[in-house]
Amino acid sequence: MASMIFTDCSSSTTPRLLRFRRNTLFHRNHGAVFLRPLISPTSPRRLSLHSSSASSSPSPSATASLATEASAAVIDGKGVAKQIRDEINAEVSKMKDAIGIVPGLAVILVGDRKDSATYVRNKKKACESVGIKSFEVRLPEDSSEREVLNSVGRFNDDPSVHGILVQLPLPSHMNEQNILNAVSIEKDVDGFHPLNIGRLAMRGRDPLFVPCTPKGCIELLHRYGIPIKGKRAVVIGRSNIVGTPAALLLQREDATISIVHSRTKNPEEITRQADIIISAVGQPNMVRGSWIKPGAVIIDVGINPVEDKKSPRGYRLVGDVCYEEASQIASAITPVPGGVGPMTIAMLLSNTLASSKRIHNFQ
Amino acid sequence: MASMIFTDCSSSTTPRLLRFRRNTLFHRNHGAVFLRPLISPTSPRRLSLHSSSASSSPSPSATASLATEASAAVIDGKGVAKQIRDEINAEVSKMKDAIGIVPGLAVILVGDRKDSATYVRNKKKACESVGIKSFEVRLPEDSSEREVLNSVGRFNDDPSVHGILVQLPLPSHMNEQNILNAVSIEKDVDGFHPLNIGRLAMRGRDPLFVPCTPKGCIELLHRYGIPIKGKRAVVIGRSNIVGTPAALLLQREDATISIVHSRTKNPEEITRQADIIISAVGQPNMVRGSWIKPGAVIIDVGINPVEDKKSPRGYRLVGDVCYEEASQIASAITPVPGGVGPMTIAMLLSNTLASSKRIHNFQ
Structure with missing residues (x-):
């Protein structure tokens, strides 16, 4: 911006x-x-x-x-996003009723940036509004890279988490790329992993997200x-x-x-x-x-x-x-x-839902 | 074509x-x-x-x-390729003299297609001309996917191999994507792995090949x-x-x-x-x-x-x-x-040389 x-x-x-x-x-x-x-x-x-x-x-x-x-006709993103969230809400309920699984999105926030805190709060609210469970870890600004990696690792291993977001920017003493690369490709709902981008670029391949x-x-x-x-x-x-x-x-x-x-x-x-x-x-x-x-x-x-x-x-x-x-x-x-x-947030919810469906093989 | x-x-x-x-x-x-x-x-x-x-x-x-x-000026690819091969030859000698390592390229050929056999022969000759060691496995048309994967695995583990090529097309009963994905990313001298393509597409990232x-x-x-x-x-x-x-x-x-x-x-x-x-x-x-x-x-x-x-x-x-x-x-x-x-072959030799330099940390 x-x-x-x-x-x-x-x-x-x-x-x-x-x-x-x-x-x-x-x-x-x-x-x-x-x-x-x-x-x-x-x-x-x-x-x-x-x-x-x-x-x-x-x-x-x-x-x-x-x-x-x-x-020009106005393309009403707000209205479409609302419609998509309603659809996600219905699908979340359907999956919960059918197999007892609720999609889960985890966010890792490091430091005290107000804008980052606002984004994280908005994501949490959006999750709640469609029935997606949200998880959050807040770490202090002076955390070590290892501590952040440990949080990523725990969410990678947690079967109730289907999507993991590391809120950017990270404090400057951390290697952002190391931390983003640690997110399991199956839970990379941001879709920024190079493997996803590569699949997106290639004919006959499909990205996970x-x-x-x-x-x-x-x-x-x-x-x-x-x-x-x-x-x-x-x-x-x-x-x-x-x-x-x-x-x-x-x-x-x-x-x-x-x-x-x-x-x-x-x-x-x-x-x-x-x-x-x-x-x-x-x-x-x-x-x-x-x-x-x-x-x-x-x-x-x-x-x-x-x-x-x-x-x-x-x-x-x-x-x-x-x-x-x-x-x-x-x-x-x-x-x-x-x-x-x-x-953007509607698609994040959509990716999280898709991830949980894929992990639990639910159509 | x-x-x-x-x-x-x-x-x-x-x-x-x-x-x-x-x-x-x-x-x-x-x-x-x-x-x-x-x-x-x-x-x-x-x-x-x-x-x-x-x-x-x-x-x-x-x-x-x-x-x-x-x-138009004619861009003399043949001449440039020759020049590049001479440069590679010099670098191969230099590395051999300095650390005793010779770059190695392995090719896996499945079946009896004449055009594929010609391509493989040309690659082998090109390797020889610059001092790169070439390895070759030929498998019969009716080999199983498992047998091809085993060959890939052996070359992945072989420290004298720095680049692996699976000659395409493979027989139709095999899943080409499974086999290509099995090639170690560090030896994917073709550069076709989605992770490489993703890195190529992204700013601030660099593909291995x-x-x-x-x-x-x-x-x-x-x-x-x-x-x-x-x-x-x-x-x-x-x-x-x-x-x-x-x-x-x-x-x-x-x-x-x-x-x-x-x-x-x-x-x-x-x-x-x-x-x-x-x-x-x-x-x-x-x-x-x-x-x-x-x-x-x-x-x-x-x-x-x-x-x-x-x-x-x-x-x-x-x-x-x-x-x-x-x-x-x-x-x-x-x-x-x-x-x-x-x-194309000159760049394959160049990628193989670069791979051996990276693996052996030779500048």
């Missing part, structure tokens, strides 16, 4: 398109329209977003003619019936935890991927070719309207605090994408907050 | 550019010029190919003005001083053994990568944006002149037999790229044969 800076894309020099047409079918928010997921989890996943949304922009040519009235945030991005595309196969996809950012696995996931679904990063000379030109954009760089409002092909679908992973004197907190959260501009050009877009953010 | 089909890109409808200017500085071959590697292994690797070759095309704009006289063919492609770029950082690179093909690792390697060197594959709708348009093209699809002459940006560098991994009544064998080998057209547009290109092909 970028440090807080002042950025306001409403002061853009990029010409703004006219506002969207009013459409009472959709709940409006932030100058765009909320679109419900087109499919329930039991429906086929490949319905077209465009076929049932009068306000979306099916193709560049169609968009051109609609440009004066089009506005897919990293939560990129999995959440693809899940949003699926739930909104947005086709991926044969589409041009540009991923902005090449981090191990979002950009790279997101690109690998898109390629697994037969998208043609390009990965834009800090050394890319013409990011705007490349991004403008994309049917699907996933941005995960932590640069507030970096992706402007001029970067976006009309009708593109935008998944904005960035959550960046920017100064806002009107806010009681003195700041507000914005994405990597200038929402105000993008929502007038794209066919669908995730808001920040309320887009990808809530999906 | 594609099955043999009749393809002749000289019957192209793509307009051919005029022939290159005569230049006695270069050894001419196949309508192009051979360029020597600009750097010895001890020199800095980032010299510009363009700065010292009058016949190459430094940039699209420069190329445009030179179009009537430009021709890089797969030989893509490593050979990048080595050619290095030895010819072709800059990669910040360049647009298009990889055609997404196989586990070439396309995917080649893209990951290019990205590790800060190229902006796009991966074109069978589901890509506009491969020509995307490829035409590339400064560097690596093609590995096994489609003879698929990449035409119109796919290539003037001045691009082309690494052609394809080795495809096409019918040729004039040849005593009835066929000849061509690449994925229509050489005749491409060599008039690109700034540098690998020929087929004699380009990437000889690099």
Whole structure:
């Protein structure tokens, strides 16, 4: 995440398109329209977003003619995450009733960082809300690497634990890689183990777990019936935890991927070719309207605090994408907050459930 | 590799550019010029190919003005591979003299396939030529998976073996993945283990081995001083053994990568944006002149037999790229044969040497 800076894309020099047409079918928010997921989890996943949304922009040519009235559908990550948690809750109950097993997620927190404590608390609450048992170990800042490794080892051996998370960052005197490598591959619900990433990259192989945030991005595309196969996809950012696995996931679904990063000379030109954009760089409002092909679908992973004197907190959260501009050009877009953010924890719960099912061979 | 089909890109409808200017500085071959590697292994690797070759095309704009006289430099894989083998030979002698250790490569061959037997024979000869000891086990076609696993196990435990290759394909009654997974990660000189591929994909991680063919492609770029950082690179093909690792390697060197594959709708348009093209699809002459940006560098991994009544064998080998057209547009290109092909075995020897150095902690 970028440090807080002042950025306001409403002061853009990029010409703004006219506002969207009013459409009472959709709940409006932030100058765009909320679109419900087109499919329930039991429906086929490949319905077209465009076929049932009068306000979306099916193709560049169609968009051109609609440009004066089009506005992006809002991809409601918060709503989808809620739906997924309800589904997980139902499955947890079903497994408990059938075989008496409750999925368990263990978190190891080292030190006193307030943000880390908040993340851990949120994960714990999320577990409780779906019936997943949570385990927690808190170790003091001055713990030795050996003590952390011992905690990992105990959770590796504990049959009631199906997923293990080591909250990052760890204190600087520890070797993060040693500790993460110690987590059993069968319980690595974060999906960051190189063996998982390798399997994700390879055709004919399947990872045990897919990293939560990129999995959440693809899940949003699926739930909104947005086709991926044969589409041009540009991923902005090449981090191990979002950009790279997101690109690998898109390629697994037969998208043609390009990965834009800090050394890319013409990011705007490349991004403008994309049917699907996933941005995960932590640069507030970096992706402007001029970067976006009309009708593109935008998944904005960035959550960046920017100064806002009107806010009681003195700041507000914005994405990597200038929402105000993008929502007038794209066919669908995730808001920040309320887009990808809530999906990450939902996917963590999903991975933990999947792990317990695999370990106990429960379908 | 594609099955043999009749393809002749000289019957192209793509307009051919005029022939290159005569230049006695270069050894001419196949309508192009051979360029020597600009750097010895001890020199800095980032010299510009363009700065010292009058016949190459430094940039699209420069190329445009030179179009009537430009021709691609030939990237002489055969010559570079020879140079690398000489270097390996010297290093093997040095290690033997210093610590008495000779690198060892073991190959397991199951069944009677003639092509496999030829590959194994070539690998053995290559080992001998550089002083690497080769080990070989031949098992009958009807061997059990257990018998093959036992051979793998013996080589895993044998301290004089530093690299293990299982020649593919295996007979169909065996689980190839089980057998490949049994090869010790420290001796997986093919670099195909998912853990290696995962490390290759991740920032801040390093694979123990890089797969030989893509490593050979990048080595050619290095030895010819072709800059990669910040360049647009298009990889055609997404196989586990070439396309995917080649893209990951290019990205590790800060190229902006796009991966074109069978589901890509506009491969020509995307490829035409590339400064560097690596093609590995096994489609003879698929990449035409119109796919290539003037001045691009082309690494052609394809080795495809096409019918040729004039040849005593009835066929000849061509690449994925229509050489005749491409060599008039690109700034540098690998020929087929004699380009990437000889690099693969050279990189296998290099990986085996590196493995023995690592195991014996010899710098």
